[in-house]
Amino acid sequence: MSDEYEFLTLLRSRIVHDGARGLMDDVAVLPLGETRLVLTSDTIVEGVHYLPADPPADIGWKLAAVNLSDLAAKGARPVGCMLNYALSGDAAWDAAFLGGLHDMLDRHAMPLLGGDTVKMPAGSARSYSLTAMGESRGVVPSRAGAQAGDRLYVTGPVGDAGIGLDLARADPAASGPLVDAYRRPRPRLSEGMLLAPVVSAMMDLSDGLLIDAARMAQASQVAITIDHVPLSPALEKARGASTAVQMAAARAGDDYELLFTLPRGVAPPVRAIPIGHVSSGAGLTLMIDGAAMPLPERLGWEH
Amino acid sequence: MSDEYEFLTLLRSRIVHDGARGLMDDVAVLPLGETRLVLTSDTIVEGVHYLPADPPADIGWKLAAVNLSDLAAKGARPVGCMLNYALSGDAAWDAAFLGGLHDMLDRHAMPLLGGDTVKMPAGSARSYSLTAMGESRGVVPSRAGAQAGDRLYVTGPVGDAGIGLDLARADPAASGPLVDAYRRPRPRLSEGMLLAPVVSAMMDLSDGLLIDAARMAQASQVAITIDHVPLSPALEKARGASTAVQMAAARAGDDYELLFTLPRGVAPPVRAIPIGHVSSGAGLTLMIDGAAMPLPERLGWEH
Numbered sequence: 001m002s003d004e005y006e007f008l009t010l011l012r013s014r015i016v017h018d019g020a021r022g023l024m025d026d027v028a029v030l031p032l033g034e035t036r037l038v039l040t041s042d043t044i045v046e047g048v049h050y051l052p053a054d055p056p057a058d059i060g061w062k063l064a065a066v067n068l069s070d071l072a073a074k075g076a077r078p079v080g081c082m083l084n085y086a087l088s089g090d091a092a093w094d095a096a097f098l099g100g101l102h103d104m105l106d107r108h109a110m111p112l113l114g115g116d117t118v119k120m121p122a123g124s125a126r127s128y129s130l131t132a133m134g135e136s137r138g139v140v141p142s143r144a145g146a147q148a149g150d151r152l153y154v155t156g157p158v159g160d161a162g163i164g165l166d167l168a169r170a171d172p173a174a175s176g177p178l179v180d181a182y183r184r185p186r187p188r189l190s191e192g193m194l195l196a197p198v199v200s201a202m203m204d205l206s207d208g209l210l211i212d213a214a215r216m217a218q219a220s221q222v223a224i225t226i227d228h229v230p231l232s233p234a235l236e237k238a239r240g241a242s243t244a245v246q247m248a249a250a251r252a253g254d255d256y257e258l259l260f261t262l263p264r265g266v267a268p269p270v271r272a273i274p275i276g277h278v279s280s281g282a283g284l285t286l287m288i289d290g291a292a293m294p295l296p297e298r299l300g301w302e303h
Numbered sequence: 304m305s306d307e308y309e310f311l312t313l314l315r316s317r318i319v320h321d322g323a324r325g326l327m328d329d330v331a332v333l334p335l336g337e338t339r340l341v342l343t344s345d346t347i348v349e350g351v352h353y354l355p356a357d358p359p360a361d362i363g364w365k366l367a368a369v370n371l372s373d374l375a376a377k378g379a380r381p382v383g384c385m386l387n388y389a390l391s392g393d394a395a396w397d398a399a400f401l402g403g404l405h406d407m408l409d410r411h412a413m414p415l416l417g418g419d420t421v422k423m424p425a426g427s428a429r430s431y432s433l434t435a436m437g438e439s440r441g442v443v444p445s446r447a448g449a450q451a452g453d454r455l456y457v458t459g460p461v462g463d464a465g466i467g468l469d470l471a472r473a474d475p476a477a478s479g480p481l482v483d484a485y486r487r488p489r490p491r492l493s494e495g496m497l498l499a500p501v502v503s504a505m506m507d508l509s510d511g512l513l514i515d516a517a518r519m520a521q522a523s524q525v526a527i528t529i530d531h532v533p534l535s536p537a538l539e540k541a542r543g544a545s546t547a548v549q550m551a552a553a554r555a556g557d558d559y560e561l562l563f564t565l566p567r568g569v570a571p572p573v574r575a576i577p578i579g580h581v582s583s584g585a586g587l588t589l590m591i592d593g594a595a596m597p598l599p600e601r602l603g604w605e606h
Contacts, residue, residue, distance in 0.1 A: 017414035028416035033336040041385040082344040084432040111320035113331035125427040129387040131434040
């Protein structure tokens with residue numbers, strides 16, 4: 001983390017283009033004629049962002065999904081993407097990866113336009129990058145716009161993917177809705193496009209509700225209180241809904257729901273769960289069953 | 304090569320968007336409002352595309368240069384790029400890499416807009432990707448437009464970078480114009496913008512004159528004859544100008560000059576060296592000192 005923090009600090013000092021949003025948002029925004037290009041790029045590394053035993057189709061799917069989720073958080077329409085691919089040396093594995101990638105891309109009419117293919121030296125972890133471009137003709141919400149008095153929402157429950165990762169680690173053949181949530185996340189593109197014109201701030205949940213809400217609070221220079229950790233029926237069935245389970249769900253990553261704020265009195269135009277509010281000040285407060293919880297040292301997944 | 308060939312064949316079967324140019328060109332072209340976005344992405348891998356002992360500033364420079372060279376070949380104006388970076392674990396190394404990257408980007412007013420930073424597992428080769436975007440409001444030349452009767456040109460001599468790589472391999476502290484040509488290539492952006500409206504075909508020389516000319520011939524469904532292999536004074540001073548030296552220069556990669564064709568009678572609008580001509584038929588012929596040479600089995604650098 002410290003390495004990455006130093007590197008990003010250095011990068012910020014060199015990056016002066018407004019479109020980079022100071023590297024503080026999920027995306028870059030580049031005005032181009034009458035439109036704005038919304039840009040994001042994610043790299044996934046074997047053994048870091050996915051398990052080596054994960055099915056290749058799911059790895060391809062997820063690479064596409066995490067990038068599309070960044071576009072969803074900005075209400076952008078997908079227009080094209082570029083792939084950087086490290087050949088596996090196993091043609092069937094490569095074909096399955098591409099199949100999963102295209103399954104996800106095709107669901108959102110996202111064309112794959114090109115990229116680069118390389119071979120890694122023997123024994124190296126492989127990594128894959130996707131750079132996704134979207135188009136926005138309206139407001140491109142940032143994570144920095146939350147205002148005191150706003151209400152905080154998510155588009156769905158949290159924690160499923162975290163439990164799914166535990167299940168997949170214990171048994172690569174595990175299946176079911178929780179494993180699916182980890183391996184085949186569904187980016188919220190339609191919701192993002194409907195929400196973008198009305199939200200005060202929006203971002204996707206990639207690293208966990210607590211850490212991502214803390215980032216929104218910091219970027220917006222406000223305080224955020226979360227008073228409800230929404231759990232799915234599948235999660236409650238598997239683990240119950242104890243304080244410890246809620247706390248784990250709030251720290252778990254990879255959910256790819258949208259986290260957003262709306263002025264009080266404005267109803268969300270999509271299905272969403274109210275989970276808290278924004279006030280003046282700074283920092284994050286988590287209430288579970290009405291009691292303020294001490295925050296864990298690690299709020300979520302930092303990578 | 305066979306792995307990559309299979310993978311690209313599979314990719315082509317899945318990629319139907321016109322902008323991908325069938326994955327047969329250096330770039331993708333995406334119409335967006337009144338403009339066209341020209342997209343390219345290159346990945347460089349430690350020990351494959353650069354020597355682990357290469358200075359980090361030169362590695363960063365080269366990653367920027369190879370991507371900018373693809374835009375140069377299409378006459379595109381740089382508008383932004385995204386970086387995928389594998390942290391080295393050494394903050395000074397990372398800072399030097401970024402310094403070199405920005406030196407090259409700044410020379411062409413190319414803003415770095417964002418990207419992603421990852422840590423690789425211990426012992427893994429690191430890789431870096433840059434995805435570069437350019438803008439074109441005119442013709443975006445492809446490599447497929449060469450016509451029988453056209454003349455063939457390059458914007459500068461070939462082979463310097465190949466000798467520079469040999470020198471750097473033998474002695475990481477080597478310096479001089481040939482090592483510079485390998486480590487700090489200069490993409491031909493101004494030339495590309497002036498050439499784009501008039502050329503019938505254009506591409507950059509990344510893998511070697513012979514292989515890249517053969518690719519142009521194949522894409523254009525024509526025959527190409529090269530009757531002159533232009534050498535720099537530095538190369539001639541170091542190695543002479545024997546047939547073997549000319550042959551090696553024609554097979555060497557990493558030159559990043561532009562290779563282009565013009566109708567007979569049209570003068571190039573930039574400094575360029577005539578090196579051959581296009582005729583009907585197929586394939587590549589190489590003449591050295593007036594004699595047709597047998598082509599080597601490996602025409603250049605295939606990666």
